[in-house]
Structures are given as structure tokens and as C-alpha cells.
Amino acid sequence: MPPRLRLPLGNLRVRIYHHILPSQQCTYASLATTTTPAPPIDQTIRSIPPIARFPLNQPPSHKPPELRKSQLHRQYQSLLKSSPLILLFQHNNLLALEWMGIRRELAYALRNVDTERATTSHQNLYADAIKIQIIQTGIFASALRVVEFYHPESQPDSPTQHPSNPSTTSSARIPDTLPTPDDPRFTHGLSRRAHQAAANRKLKLELDPLLSGPLAVVAFPAVSPQHLKAALSILSSSSDFPAPKRKIQPSYHEPAVQAGLQKLMLLGARVEGKVFDQEGTKWVGSIPGGIDGLRAQLVAMLQNTGASVTNILESAGRSLYLTMEGRKCMLEGGKKETETEKRGE
Amino acid sequence: MITRFLTDVRAKFNPFSPRGKTVRLFLSLLPPNARSSIKIETKMLPRLSKEPSALYVKLKDGKELNLDLEKMKITEVTAEVDRHSRLLSRKEELTGS
Structure with missing residues (x-):
């Protein structure tokens, strides 16, 4: 029976590529660096900010936190x-x-x-x-x-820059990132x-x-x-x-x-x-009724006091008005009386 | 604390006074099934009362203990109760089983 996969005999041979091994290709370190890609332009202008040695949500605590x-x-x-x-x-x-x-x-x-x-x-x-x-x-x-x-x-905060904040410059002196x-x-x-x-x-x-x-x-x-x-x-x-x-x-x-x-x-x-x-x-x-009940009580109380306050304030004005009116009536009455007396004479 | 021989516990305390702590600890020392065999009455005083806390304990042989809690701490209270309970347990051992 012939083999199901028909391959040419040349493909079955194991090939050893001696001539393209990289160790043999670059013998100098200076040559090797030239092949790596250049860093992004941001990193050439300013370097990455300093790194905090703890996660933001796990700041170091006084007692061991794992307890x-x-x-x-x-x-x-x-x-x-x-x-x-x-x-x-x-x-x-x-x-x-x-x-x-x-x-x-x-x-x-x-x-x-x-x-x-x-x-x-x-x-x-x-x-x-x-x-x-x-x-x-x-x-x-x-x-x-x-x-x-x-x-x-x-308490007054010490003005500091957080190390893991990207806006922090690399030259910033951060006291302790440990x-x-x-x-x-x-x-x-x-x-x-x-x-x-x-x-x-x-x-x-x-x-x-x-x-x-x-x-x-x-x-x-x-x-x-x-x-x-x-x-x-x-x-x-x-x-x-x-x-x-x-x-x-x-x-x-x-x-x-x-x-x-x-x-x-x-x-x-x-x-x-x-x-x-x-x-x-x-x-x-x-x-009763929780906080809403209390609010209702307060509103009712304020309404009642408001009404009574307006009554009191009004009453002063009203009494003044009444006395003045009374006086006016009295004076007018007096005038009329004097006039009638004069006419009588 | 030996609680087998207690029949009656009456406690009165103000939780907001530092002296009330002794009574509270005494109550917490009673076993979970204490209420089936011991008659326990607790009375809590309001916060501003100056009434001293009191603990009355009655044992199986009729011995009554009125503990003065103004000076005693919980260790002294348990020692006092245990002293009588131990006598009773010894008596029980000698007479019965």
C-alpha cells in the first residue's frame, strides 16, 4: 500500500541551519543594540515617574495588616x-x-x-x-x-506628590516610596x-x-x-x-x-x-412615623407659631388704627358739636 | 465557676457605671442551659441612677449570698460563690454516689 501522505523525500530530512544562528551572527554588543527598537518619544523626553512600592488601596499600616x-x-x-x-x-x-x-x-x-x-x-x-x-x-x-x-x-496635610500619579515628574523628590x-x-x-x-x-x-x-x-x-x-x-x-x-x-x-x-x-x-x-x-x-413624622410635627408647629405671630403683629397695627379712628371720630364729633353750638348762639 | 448548686440569681445593675461590669460578667459566666435550673432575674437601671448594683445568689442548701459589688471584682465574686459550691459538692460526694 502506498503512503497516504505524499511527501517528497527531501522534506523528510532534518535540516540543521548552522549558518543563521544569532549567536554567530552578532559578535559585538554595540551591533546588537542597533537592532532593538527605539523607545517611544515620550520616554526620551522624560522618564517614567517614580514607582510606589505598595498598591494605592493598600497603604502600609501600623500593625501587620494580614492579622x-x-x-x-x-x-x-x-x-x-x-x-x-x-x-x-x-x-x-x-x-x-x-x-x-x-x-x-x-x-x-x-x-x-x-x-x-x-x-x-x-x-x-x-x-x-x-x-x-x-x-x-x-x-x-x-x-x-x-x-x-x-x-x-x-489635620494639615503635608503637600506631597503621589509617586504613582502619572503627572508627577520624575525629578520630584518623593520622601519615601517604600x-x-x-x-x-x-x-x-x-x-x-x-x-x-x-x-x-x-x-x-x-x-x-x-x-x-x-x-x-x-x-x-x-x-x-x-x-x-x-x-x-x-x-x-x-x-x-x-x-x-x-x-x-x-x-x-x-x-x-x-x-x-x-x-x-x-x-x-x-x-x-x-x-x-x-x-x-x-x-x-x-x-411616630420616623423622620417624616418629625418633619410633619415641626412644620405644624412652625405653621401654628407663624399664624400666632402674624396675629400678634397685626393686632398692634389694628389697635393703633382703631384708636386713631376713635380719636378722629371723637374730634369730628366735637367739631360738629361746637359748630351746632355756634349756630345755636 | 461552679454553677450546679445555684438556684436563684437576682441581679440589678447600671450598665453605664463601671461597677456594673462585675454583674454583667457574672451573668455571662452562667452556662447556656442555666435558665432551666436557675431562676434568673435581671434588672437594668437607667443611666443616671446612682443606685448601687446588687447581686443576690441563692444556693441549693438555702445559703444566701448578698454580694457587695462596690469593692469586689469578678474573680472575688466567683471565688466567694465557689467556696460554698465546693463545700456542697464535697458533701454530695460523701453522702451520695
Whole structure:
């Protein structure tokens, strides 16, 4: 049988090209450079800017950033900065099953609030953002100190050029492009300056006595009394915030959930930087209609005062007018009388 | 802390006073299933109250402990409770099983 591929015999031979090997071709380095392409014209005019030795979103931090505590610190700082309303709970040895039940009931109640608000065309639906979360108390306290006492915006910036910015000229003298936390340019929450600001023990937090023992927080992305009310009625029900009825929410009355709720204690709340105790928290939760309700109250109050103010201001003018009119009438009457008297004479 | 012999715990504290910490830590030391065997009552005082925090503990043999929390720390409180609990456990070992 003849081969299926018909190749000429010359193609099957292995060829060795000795004469075009590059090592043999260029024997001088100067000759080799001539063959490489010229650099782009930009690079011949000015060289590339100096390079930072760390990514822009990962500036060097005071403590090693790969540790869990550093990451928790950063996470708690962002939690504290982003949520104006935080409830603090103490949890006394809850079981995982009980936590699960409580989380489920809380999510259910908050979702109900959201569906209610959606029907009245409210835009702010927060149910998915509100969760109960166990915190590492010491790290949370430290993060709170940084959030309260470290304000990099208020400190004067050293005018510097960032090395990885393309507009920075190559001749610019940049103090330190190496990742050392000593650099005062770093003003993030984990920086050395933040750590030093928070380490000042003379500054006392209002929330300090609460931050001990096992703690859990419920963080709200906005001060929304309706959501707060729902959360309070689940987590620490009282006469003002009645727990859901057995018919409406039967899973709330399961023994696991109830046993867990007995072990949760509401300690206080942090509302827009201010600290409230249990009573204060309940007061915030009992604001009717939330911020809209407050606005309506304010508008009604201002309208009433406005009306009364105009009344008062008007009344002065009116009384003046009346007295003047009275006087005028009196004088005219007097004139007439004198005229009639003259005529009579 | 030995919690087997506790029958009654009544706590009253102000979370905003530094002395309230002891009571809170004591409550956090009770085991998860404590409420099935121990009667626990907690009362939280408002923030501005000057009332001192109080902890009342009753043990199985009827011994009542009213702990003064103005000076004691949590280690001293647990030591005090354990002292009586250990007596009870020894007694139990000698009489029963």
C-alpha cells in the first residue's frame, strides 16, 4: 500500500541551519543594540515617574495588616462610620441554634417593615442591611476610639506628590516610596497616626463602661425609627414594643428563640455619635412615623407659631388704627358739636 | 465557676457605671442551659441612677449570698460563690454516689 501522505523525500530530512544562528551572527554588543527598537518619544523626553512600592488601596499600616485583628479593626471602623444607629447587646452564652432562630426572626420582622414601606412608596428599604453581629469587644472599643478621636481631615496635610500619579515628574523628590508606616502621608484608619491619636488614654469614651464582656451589635444604615421599632420588638420586647403575636409569627414563640432572647440584654445605643441607655433607645424607637413624622410635627408647629405671630403683629397695627379712628371720630364729633353750638348762639 | 448548686440569681445593675461590669460578667459566666435550673432575674437601671448594683445568689442548701459589688471584682465574686459550691459538692460526694 502506498503512503497516504505524499511527501517528497527531501522534506523528510532534518535540516540543521548552522549558518543563521544569532549567536554567530552578532559578535559585538554595540551591533546588537542597533537592532532593538527605539523607545517611544515620550520616554526620551522624560522618564517614567517614580514607582510606589505598595498598591494605592493598600497603604502600609501600623500593625501587620494580614492579622485578623487588623482586618476586624478596619471592618469595625467602617461599620461605626457608616451606621448612625447602633444597638449594643450583651449575649450570655447563646447556642448556635438560638442565634439562628433570632437572626431568622429579626430578618423576617425587618422584611415586613420593608414591604409596608414599599407599599407607601418609601425609598429607604434597609432590611437586608440590618443584622445582629457578634463583635470582638476589645477591638471594637479600639476602633471606636479611632473613629471618635482621629480626624485626619482636620489635620494639615503635608503637600506631597503621589509617586504613582502619572503627572508627577520624575525629578520630584518623593520622601519615601517604600512601604513604611512612619510616613506621615498615610491617614487611613490603620495608620500609625490613627493609632497614636487613639492611644491617648486621657480621652474617655462615653461608651467605655459598656464595652466589656460579650457583646453583639445591630447596626442600622440610617436612623429609621420604624426599623428600630421592629428590631426592638423582636430582640427586647416590652409593653411599648410588644412581641409579635403567636398567630402572626409562630416561629418567634419557638422554645429555642425564646431561650435565646432571655439571654440577650439590651445595654444601650449609639445614635449619631450620642450615647443612649435603654430608655433613650426606646424613645428613639417610639418616634411616630420616623423622620417624616418629625418633619410633619415641626412644620405644624412652625405653621401654628407663624399664624400666632402674624396675629400678634397685626393686632398692634389694628389697635393703633382703631384708636386713631376713635380719636378722629371723637374730634369730628366735637367739631360738629361746637359748630351746632355756634349756630345755636 | 461552679454553677450546679445555684438556684436563684437576682441581679440589678447600671450598665453605664463601671461597677456594673462585675454583674454583667457574672451573668455571662452562667452556662447556656442555666435558665432551666436557675431562676434568673435581671434588672437594668437607667443611666443616671446612682443606685448601687446588687447581686443576690441563692444556693441549693438555702445559703444566701448578698454580694457587695462596690469593692469586689469578678474573680472575688466567683471565688466567694465557689467556696460554698465546693463545700456542697464535697458533701454530695460523701453522702451520695
